[in-house]
Amino acid sequence: MTQYGELKMRAFDLSMLMIRCLEELPASVVGAGVPVATAGIRRHRSRWGLCIPAGLLLVTAWGLSRAGAQSVPAGLSCLSARQNATRTWGDFQGTGFRDSTVVLDALAALGQSSAASYAQGVTSLEGSTASNSDYLSRQVVSLATVGIDLAPFTTPLLNAQEAEEFNSGIPNFPAGGWGAASGFSTDTLDTALALRALRAAGFESGLTVVNEQVAVGATTASHPFNFPAGATGLSILVRATTGAMRLFITTPASGTFFIDRDPSNVPVNLVGLPEQAGTYSLRVQNLGAVPISYSLEARFTTADGFNVERISRALRYLGLAQNPDGGWGIASGEDSSLMITNEVLLTLEAYGPAFVPRSAIDRGLDWLQGRQNPNGGFGSDPGMSTVYETGLAVLSLVGGGRSAPAVIDPARSYLVATQAANGCWNNDPYSTALAVRALGVITGCILDVDGKNPCCDVPTDVVYVARHLLGLTPVPPDFRLLDPTIPPDASVAAAIDAIRPSLDVDMNGTIDVATDVVYIARHLLGLTPVPPDFRVLDPTIPPDAAVAANIDALCPP
Numbered sequence: 059m060t061q062y063g064e065l066k067m068r069a070f071d072l073s074m075l076m077i078r079c080l081e082e083l084p085a086s087v088v089g090a091g092v093p094v095a096t097a098g099i100r101r102h103r104s105r106w107g108l109c110i111p112a113g114l115l116l117v118t119a120w121g122l123s124r125a126g127a128q129s130v131p132a133g134l135s136c137l138s139a140r141q142n143a144t145r146t147w148g149d150f151q152g153t154g155f156r157d158s159t160v161v162l163d164a165l166a167a168l169g170q171s172s173a174a175s176y177a178q179g180v181t182s183l184e185g186s187t188a189s190n191s192d193y194l195s196r197q198v199v200s201l202a203t204v205g206i207d208l209a210p211f212t213t214p215l216l217n218a219q220e221a222e223e224f225n226s227g228i229p230n231f232p233a234g235g236w237g238a239a240s241g242f243s244t245d246t247l248d249t250a251l252a253l254r255a256l257r258a259a260g261f262e263s264g265l266t267v268v269n270e271q272v273a274v275g276a277t278t279a280s281h282p283f284n285f286p287a288g289a290t291g292l293s294i295l296v297r298a299t300t301g302a303m304r305l306f307i308t309t310p311a312s313g314t315f316f317i318d319r320d321p322s323n324v325p326v327n328l329v330g331l332p333e334q335a336g337t338y339s340l341r342v343q344n345l346g347a348v349p350i351s352y353s354l355e356a357r358f359t360t361a362d363g364f365n366v367e368r369i370s371r372a373l374r375y376l377g378l379a380q381n382p383d384g385g386w387g388i389a390s391g392e393d394s395s396l397m398i399t400n401e402v403l404l405t406l407e408a409y410g411p412a413f414v415p416r417s418a419i420d421r422g423l424d425w426l427q428g429r430q431n432p433n434g435g436f437g438s439d440p441g442m443s444t445v446y447e448t449g450l451a452v453l454s455l456v457g458g459g460r461s462a463p464a465v466i467d468p469a470r471s472y473l474v475a476t477q478a479a480n481g482c483w484n485n486d487p488y489s490t491a492l493a494v495r496a497l498g499v500i501t502g503c504i505l506d507v508d509g510k511n512p513c514c515d516v517p518t519d520v521v522y523v524a525r526h527l528l529g530l531t532p533v534p535p536d537f538r539l540l541d542p543t544i545p546p547d548a549s550v551a552a553a554i555d556a557i558r559p560s561l562d563v564d565m566n567g568t569i570d571v572a573t574d575v576v577y578i579a580r581h582l583l584g585l586t587p588v589p590p591d592f593r594v595l596d597p598t599i600p601p602d603a604a605v606a607a608n609i610d611a612l613c614p615p
Contacts, residue, residue, distance in 0.1 A: 128509035128549060129474050130501060131556035132481030133494030134168065137161055138175045138556075139480075140487050145175075145182040147487035157488045158183055159196035164491040166203050168498045169560040169611040176559075180204050191218055191236045191248040198255035208259045215252055220244045222371045230390050232378065234371035245389045246379050247398050249372050250405040256369060257405075262286060263412040264366035265340065265356035268377030270415040272303070272344040272352065280308070280339040281414050287335040288361025294328040294340070294354055297374075301350035304343040310336025318345070333358075373413050376402055380418055384425030396429055396438045400450035407457040423458045426451055427465060434468025435476075445476055445483045449492030456499050470500050504560070505578070505612040507532075507553040508545055514613035520579045523561065526554045527571050563587070563608040564599055573599075581609045 141147060148157030158179060165176045184201060188194035188211075198211045215236075220243065222234035235249030242248075257263070265283035272278055285292060296305070302320040311334045319326065344350050355370040380386055385394025386402045403422045406413050413419075429436055429451075435443025436451040452469050455461065473493050476483060483489040498504060505514040507522055514520070522532040532550040544550075561569045563577050577587040587605040599605075 128507070128545060128553050129477050129481075130168065130494055130498050130504050131507065131553035132477065133483070133490055133497070134165070134170060134481075134504075134556040135552060136481035136490050137165065137487060137494070138173070140482065140485075140490075141175050141179065145178040146186075147179070147491075153488065155186065155188065155193045156196060157486075157491070159193075159200040161487050161491040162200040164495040164498075166200075167495050168504055169557070169608075171203070171559075172562060172565075173559040190239045191215065191242075192238070192251055194218075195236075195248070195251035195255040199258045202255075202258035202260075212256065212259050212261075214240075215255060216368065219252070219368060219372070232371070232375060235375045236372070243389070244375060246376060246386045247388060247401055249375055250398075250402045253369065253372050253376075254405045254408055257408050261364060261369065262289075262358075262360050262366050263369045263373075263409060264358060265354075265412055265414070266370040266373040266377070267340075267352065267354050267414040268374055268418070269351045269353055270342070271417070272342055272350050274344055274347060274349060277306075277343040278341050280341050282337050282339040282411055283356050285310070285333065285335060285338055285358060286360060289335070289358045290333065291365075292329075292331045292333050292356070292358045294331065294356050295325065296328065297325045297353040297355070299324055299350060299352040301344065301346035301348060303350060303352055304345055305354075306341040306343065307331065308339045308341075310334040310338065369412075373406075373409065376406065377413070377418055380422065384421035384423075386422070394425065396426070396436060396447050397450065399426060400447070400454045403454040403458060404450075407454070419458055423455060423460050426454060427460065430465065430468070434470075434472035436469070443472060445473065445486075445489040446492050448472055449489070449496040452496035453492070453499060456496075461500075466500055470497065473497055503613045504557050507550050507557070509553075514578075514582055516579050516582050520575060520582065522550050523554055523578075524571050524575045526551050527561075527569065527575065557612070560608075560612055563605050563612075565604075565608070566598075577605050578609050578612070581606050582613065 137147070142154075144150070146154055146158045147161045148154035150158075162176065162179050162183065165171065165173065165179075170176050180201065183197060184206065186197070188197050194211060194215050198208060198215060201208060201211065218240040219236055220233050223230075223232050225231065230243055233244040235244040235246075236252040237243045237245055237248055262284065265281055267281065270278060294305070294307070296319055299319055299321060302318070304316050304318050306314055306316045308314040309332050312332050317328060338356065340354070340356065342352055353374070355367070355374070357365065357367045357370060359365045375390075376386070379390040381391075381394050383394055385396075385399040387393045387395055388398060399422055403419060403426070406419050406422075426436075431437060431441055431443045433443055435445075435448040437443040437447050448469055452466065452473075455465060455469075460466075473483075473496060477493070478485070481490075483493045503514050505519055505523075507519050518537075521534075525534070526532040531547045532554065533544055533547055538544055558569060561574050561578070563574050566573075573592070576589070580589070581587040586602050587609065588599055588602055593599055
């Protein structure tokens with residue numbers, strides 16, 4: 059066995075010993091505060107003598123450097139420090155409304171929803187009045203995760219939707235989406251943001267297909283959509299086909315049937331279909347001798363009266379507004395914009411199989427990748443990268459499955475290099491929130507507090523967390539003899555403090571080494587998070603699945 063392997067095995071063995079020791083420590087020792095805890099360990103040395111070397115002198119498990127891992131906690135600290143006295147971010151006379159929503163979304167995505175700054179920001183946002191469709195849409199997205207009634211926000215958003223146009227000769231055909239505010243013409247940015255808000259709020263979407271191509275003799279993949287209980291008025295609007303097609307309709311309980319259509323008998327709204335709660339799926343076969351394309355929408359009205367046509371017509375607008383180069387401009391026919399293309403891609407990715415074809419997303423991602431600069435960043439102007447556009451691009455690319463190192467690693471390097479010493483980017487909450495969220499997506503592990511492990515490592519990261527929570531220096535001094543590149547204690551401590559709210563994995567309102575840290579260590583080592591005998595003493599501990607989900611948010615499997 060190599061020296062590395064021996065050290066790794068020793069680290070694992072000692073990690074298990076540390077867990078066993080921590081499980082046996084009474085709450086009066088570990089959970090009663092730093093002075094009592096450290097004194098308690100000294101007093102009980104005879105019983106837990108082996109716990110001291112196990113918990114505090116673990117050897118390091120060497121790993122590959124992960125640039126950006128410490129950038130995330132530092133960025134979170136910046137956002138916390140930059141919150142205004144009004145519990146907002148940025149300048150509310152300018153873009154502060156937007157900035158606050160983007161910060162809240164980043165905090166939620168990075169497991170910081172139990173942080174005081176997040177709760178205060180949500181309360182402030184809930185009491186704010188949005189002045190346009192952009193802000194109202196972002197407000198809905200940010201509030202959708204906190205369990206409040208969203209109707210006061212979604213109702214005015216729906217009221218601002220523009221009617222669909224049927225004259226294909228108008229410049230912005232077919233409209234039907236959202237503009238800057240009620241009464242304004244449809245544009246791609248506001249439509250994308252509004253659709254994302256309705257998705258976050260849980261509105262059903264049906265199915266929208268925009269110009270899917272079908273080769274000669276081919277049949278498309280199945281396109282599923284959900285028909286919820288209590289819904290009525292199921293119909294399939296076949297808007298167009300360039301050739302003879304056969305539409306296969308698979309129902310939840312009545313099998314599959316088909317309907318043939320060609321250019322002479324479309325558009326047509328197919329009604330009188332079987333209505334069964336569950337998943338339907340549609341497939342289209344090309345019956346002709348040349349390739350065809352077709353467009354259709356599956357529509358219905360939900361039990362609470364929402365017609366998913368409101369979603370499908372707006373998705374159709376986005377699909378038709380895509381430029382030949384793959385990007386999107388502010389409206390149909392306008393030059394492609396990096397920021398707008400990112401926002402549209404994030405929306406289409408959020409709708410998943412409810413929007414077809416996937417090739418539209420892929421073409422958008424191709425266009426986006428082609429705008430990466432030599433320094434790894436992205437920007438609207440060739441050769442000039444910006445933090446916020448790079449953050450958006452990373453989110454779009456990763457969300458679309460484009461996470462190859464050749465693209466993502468240079469973007470990460472750009473973001474890490476442009477972060478200031480205070481953890482911020484440009485001292486701007488909007489840029490900082492997008493950058494920290496993008497790095498969180500890339501690194502995937504905010505528990506990697508030393509930025510050196512392949513992911514979260516029990517012999518290092520978890521030990522550092524436990525020591526810091528007990529009031530000790532995070533890194534045992536002899537660790538640095540083996541690895542002098544471990545970051546300074548102040549940096550590791552700051553990283554731990556930045557994620558402190560997320561360490562309460564059993565959601566009891568306190569962060570306890572004897573419980574939360576034990577659960578984290580056990581789960582990362584492949585054990586059930588909560589030792590069974592813990593529930594004998596406290597039957598209110600959440601189920602293992604709930605605790606494990608909270609740990610996975612810190613360190614995705």
